[in-house]
Amino acid sequence: MEKFTFVEGGVAAAEGFKASGVLNKIKESRTTYDTALIFSDCVCNAAGVFTQNRVKAECVKFTKKQIADGKAQAVIMNSVNANACTGEQGYKNAEKEALAVAEKLCVQKENVLVCSTGVIGQQLPVQKILDGLDKSVSLLSKTGNVEARQAIMTTDTKYKEVALKVKIGGKTVTMGTMAKGSGMIHINLGTMLSVVTTDCSISAAMLEKALKLSVAGTYNCVSIDGDTSTNDTLLILANGKAGNAEITEEGEDFDIFLDALNTLNTQMAKKIAADGEGASRLVTCNVTGADTVENARGLAKAVICSNLVKAAFFGADANWGRILDAMGYSGFNFTPEKTSVSFLSRKDSKRYFEDGKQNGGEESSIKVFDHGVPLDFDEELAKKILTEEAVEILVELEDGNACGTAWGCDLTYDYVKINGDYRT
Amino acid sequence: MEKFTFVEGGVAAAEGFKASGVLNKIKESRTTYDTALIFSDCVCNAAGVFTQNRVKAECVKFTKKQIADGKAQAVIMNSVNANACTGEQGYKNAEKEALAVAEKLCVQKENVLVCSTGVIGQQLPVQKILDGLDKSVSLLSKTGNVEARQAIMTTDTKYKEVALKVKIGGKTVTMGTMAKGSGMIHINLGTMLSVVTTDCSISAAMLEKALKLSVAGTYNCVSIDGDTSTNDTLLILANGKAGNAEITEEGEDFDIFLDALNTLNTQMAKKIAADGEGASRLVTCNVTGADTVENARGLAKAVICSNLVKAAFFGADANWGRILDAMGYSGFNFTPEKTSVSFLSRKDSKRYFEDGKQNGGEESSIKVFDHGVPLDFDEELAKKILTEEAVEILVELEDGNACGTAWGCDLTYDYVKINGDYRT
Numbered sequence: 103m104e105k106f107t108f109v110e111g112g113v114a115a116a117e118g119f120k121a122s123g124v125l126n127k128i129k130e131s132r133t134t135y136d137t138a139l140i141f142s143d144c145v146c147n148a149a150g151v152f153t154q155n156r157v158k159a160e161c162v163k164f165t166k167k168q169i170a171d172g173k174a175q176a177v178i179m180n181s182v183n184a185n186a187c188t189g190e191q192g193y194k195n196a197e198k199e200a201l202a203v204a205e206k207l208c209v210q211k212e213n214v215l216v217c218s219t220g221v222i223g224q225q226l227p228v229q230k231i232l233d234g235l236d237k238s239v240s241l242l243s244k245t246g247n248v249e250a251r252q253a254i255m256t257t258d259t260k261y262k263e264v265a266l267k268v269k270i271g272g273k274t275v276t277m278g279t280m281a282k283g284s285g286m287i288h289i290n291l292g293t294m295l296s297v298v299t300t301d302c303s304i305s306a307a308m309l310e311k312a313l314k315l316s317v318a319g320t321y322n323c324v325s326i327d328g329d330t331s332t333n334d335t336l337l338i339l340a341n342g343k344a345g346n347a348e349i350t351e352e353g354e355d356f357d358i359f360l361d362a363l364n365t366l367n368t369q370m371a372k373k374i375a376a377d378g379e380g381a382s383r384l385v386t387c388n389v390t391g392a393d394t395v396e397n398a399r400g401l402a403k404a405v406i407c408s409n410l411v412k413a414a415f416f417g418a419d420a421n422w423g424r425i426l427d428a429m430g431y432s433g434f435n436f437t438p439e440k441t442s443v444s445f446l447s448r449k450d451s452k453r454y455f456e457d458g459k460q461n462g463g464e465e466s467s468i469k470v471f472d473h474g475v476p477l478d479f480d481e482e483l484a485k486k487i488l489t490e491e492a493v494e495i496l497v498e499l500e501d502g503n504a505c506g507t508a509w510g511c512d513l514t515y516d517y518v519k520i521n522g523d524y525r526t
Numbered sequence: 527m528e529k530f531t532f533v534e535g536g537v538a539a540a541e542g543f544k545a546s547g548v549l550n551k552i553k554e555s556r557t558t559y560d561t562a563l564i565f566s567d568c569v570c571n572a573a574g575v576f577t578q579n580r581v582k583a584e585c586v587k588f589t590k591k592q593i594a595d596g597k598a599q600a601v602i603m604n605s606v607n608a609n610a611c612t613g614e615q616g617y618k619n620a621e622k623e624a625l626a627v628a629e630k631l632c633v634q635k636e637n638v639l640v641c642s643t644g645v646i647g648q649q650l651p652v653q654k655i656l657d658g659l660d661k662s663v664s665l666l667s668k669t670g671n672v673e674a675r676q677a678i679m680t681t682d683t684k685y686k687e688v689a690l691k692v693k694i695g696g697k698t699v700t701m702g703t704m705a706k707g708s709g710m711i712h713i714n715l716g717t718m719l720s721v722v723t724t725d726c727s728i729s730a731a732m733l734e735k736a737l738k739l740s741v742a743g744t745y746n747c748v749s750i751d752g753d754t755s756t757n758d759t760l761l762i763l764a765n766g767k768a769g770n771a772e773i774t775e776e777g778e779d780f781d782i783f784l785d786a787l788n789t790l791n792t793q794m795a796k797k798i799a800a801d802g803e804g805a806s807r808l809v810t811c812n813v814t815g816a817d818t819v820e821n822a823r824g825l826a827k828a829v830i831c832s833n834l835v836k837a838a839f840f841g842a843d844a845n846w847g848r849i850l851d852a853m854g855y856s857g858f859n860f861t862p863e864k865t866s867v868s869f870l871s872r873k874d875s876k877r878y879f880e881d882g883k884q885n886g887g888e889e890s891s892i893k894v895f896d897h898g899v900p901l902d903f904d905e906e907l908a909k910k911i912l913t914e915e916a917v918e919i920l921v922e923l924e925d926g927n928a929c930g931t932a933w934g935c936d937l938t939y940d941y942v943k944i945n946g947d948y949r950t
Contacts, residue, residue, distance in 0.1 A: 154855065155851065155854035155855045156853070156854040156855070156856075156860070156862065157850050157851060157853070157854030157862050158854075184847075186847065187847060187850055187862075187895075187898075187900060188900075189898060189899060221847070222847025222848070222850070222851065223846065223847045223850075223895075223900045224900070285834070286834060286851070327833040327834060328752065328831075328832070328833055329832055329833060329834045329848070329851060329852065329855070330851070330854075330855035331851065332847075332850075332851050332854060407752075408752070408753055409751040409752055409753060409833070409941075409945075410709070410710060410751060410753045410945055412946075413941070413942055413944075413945035413946030414945065414946055415946070416942060416946035417945070417946035419946065422647065423608075423610065423611060423645065423646025423647045423756075424646070424710075424753070426581050426611055426646070426647075426756075427579065427581060427646065427710070427753060427754070427755065427756050428753065429580070429581065430579035430580040430581030430582075430754075430756060431577075431578065431579045431580070431753070431754035432580075436580070438580065438581050438611075439613075471611075471647075474611075474613060475613060476611060476612075476647045476648070512946070513942055513945075513946065514942060514946075515939050515942050515943075517833075517837070517942075518837055518840060518937055518938060518939055518941075518942060519939075520837075521833075521834055521837035521838065521841075521937075522836075522837030522838055522839070522840035522841035522843065522936070522937065522938075
């Protein structure tokens with residue numbers, strides 16, 4: 103039997119969780135939902151990780167405070183407006199929102215978290231969200247994930263959601279997540295907003311531990327454009343309804359929990375990279391044989407962050423020199439003379455975008471650089487591989503046994519268009 | 527009287543220096559010059575700074591060794607091929623080139639420096655350069671800077687050259703420079719190849735000191751695409767022909783020398799930024815009121831390195847949120863609540879591209895963010911300012927008295943096209 107069973111339901115999949123999405127016209131021109139609500143019918147243990155940006159959105163400042171006690175029961179999220187660089191008034195708006203949600207849902211106001219994403223520097227029209235609250239609450243359901251996952255999308259072209267079931271301590275635990283993220287995406291934390299919900303019984307301290315361990319190899323290994331947002335937030339809520347013995351320390355149960363969380367977060371990381379603003383393909387860089395995991399991940403991230411590498415992938419150009427160049431300036435350790443580089447295409451990469459399943463076997467590969475020496479390679483085959491929708495750069499080192507992966511996308515005309523062009 | 531008098535002649539302007547440029551067809555399709563030679567009729571004191579990339583071109587490894595004794599008399603430079611990732615054979619090719627130049631010019635082989643720029647990972651067809659050496663030598667002249675400055679261009683659309691005269695110790699000293707640089711440009715060292723020649727009498731140790739001090743605020747403050755090349759090289763040769771008392775320690779003469787060098791390098795930094803691959807405008811970020819120069823420069827660099835800021839400038843979009851965001855994730859110290867941001871346009875920015883003169887007064891400015899608070903501003907005026915060919919972002923802090931400047935360009939369709947597009 104597979105370790106995990108993937109299921110429908112996203113953030114509403116786990117026992118006791120419901121979700122909704124409504125359109126409050128936070129911006130007049132918005133036609134799809136813009137406000138998501140997630141609710142657990144009992145208080146959850148909770149943890150969060152937040153943007154490392156010195157400029158933090160007001161909702162981030164507020165939610166960090168709210169979650170400090172390790173408890174939460176509801177999350178209200180909006181797109182279109184980031185509530186960032188909005189000063190005292192912005193903070194008060196987040197507070198007001200939480201208070202209103204708490205009243206409507208009859209939960210403690212300390213247990214409501216607030217997330218925003220969208221344009222920086224405009225005051226959030228909070229009254230519109232409050233006016234829509236009755237609807238947000240009345241629509242809460244087990245299938246409300248469908249509207250919720252859309253309500254947090256900004257420049258995303260695809261919703262990002264995945265859920266799974268796993269056995270922990272003899273009980274079936276469900277864990278689900280949704281995220282938005284397409285631009286202003288960089289390591290530390292490579293997303294804008296993400297929420298994970300689970301019915302697992304686990305202490306707030308262990309939740310936080312799992313979250314931090316998982317983020318290092320997943321969301322922190324994604325880059326679209328090298329810009330770390332002011333609003334990055336990843337929340338996890340666990341309501342204990344699965345009835346397993348509470349996880350309060352490291353051990354087998356914690357390991358399975360972490361494995362499940364890593365599986366969800368890795369899939370979300372890939373979905374975000376694949377849906378990078380303007381992206382035409384997902385670019386994965388795998389580094390093997392490094393001396394430490396830190397070096398492996400650091401090298402992989404430098405490769406997928408390089409504008410020149412990204413532009414080469416847009417052109418399906420097997421320009422391995424730019425890969426070596428990026429590794430060289432990354433500051434992470436490797437021995438150029440013992441480095442080999444290959445390109446691989448992935449046969450069923452489409453599945454990432456459609457059903458969130460694991461990746462399949464490689465279709466074809468080509469080595470272009472072997473132990474520090476350029477190889478004569480079949481340029482036609484290289485072009486064929488690099489034209490696939492999902493391409494992997496395999497960097498093999500001989501400095502040790504550590505490996506690391508980072509996910510990014512190509513740099514395209516459309517990225518420039520989405521972020522800059524008023525001329526068309 | 528002005529401190530400096532700008533003159534023609536570039537790297538051949540200083541007494542005793544000559545230059546040439548020839549076409550050796552290093553790549554068959556090249557139609558303009560591809561090989562430059564610079565020669566001093568006596569041995570020079572010399573210093574260099576080189577790429578910090580762990581992957582160093584073979585010519586960089588070779589030239590670092592050659593210049594270690596603080597002496598040089600000739601520099602041979604080629605475009606089209608970078609002689610990087612070419613292993614032992616690449617190193618031997620650089621060596622062979624130096625030896626041949628030494629023989630032809632009757633100088634010591636230890637005094638010949640070799641620079642290459644172009645594609646990574648292909649062996650340099652060194653024989654073509656050797657076959658053209660007779661021509662390279664016979665064409666050496668005081669006006670050969672015209673061909674030499676073209677011979678080092680790759681994706682550059684404009685040559686980059688400037689020269690000046692300055693009084694040091696009662697004598698007239700001449701200093702000139704040329705550089706190439708357009709893509710794969712990032713701080714540490716923000717250029718590909720640059721040579722400064724001067725007839726000033728100055729010790730090798732003080733040359734190195736001046737070079738390192740100057741680079742920190744000039745070439746190391748330019749970014750086009752965040753990619754640090756494998757070939758970055760900045761050389762300085764001083765032959766002492768001006769007859770001033772040799773500068774062997776800090777003091778008034780050294781200060782004037784450094785001031786002159788900073789003036790040249792700043793102009794070159796701007797020229798490189800303005801001619802960034804695909805760039806439609808020069809973007810300067812000035813940070814004032816920082817607590818340290820390091821923080822001021824760090825913040826300025828983060829702003830001009832941000833893909834989102836760069837894309838916004840392509841669209842002439844007054845998106846100050848992205849500027850704050852970039853400063854926030856830079857890791858450099860500032861207080862968001864005491865930060866103000868303005869945009870300025872520069873009236874005679876054209877002159878940078880044409881005659882290398884100093885910039886003139888500002889034409890207009892608009893403040894968009896004041897002490898942490900967004901301002902309502904005239905969007906039409908902002909658009910007008912941001913549509914200029916040279917735009918300045920002024921970030922005013924109140925954390926101290928230090929300031930710093932960084933130079934970059936916008937991110938355009940053409941950058942993506944130049945570096946990636948095989949589809950058009």
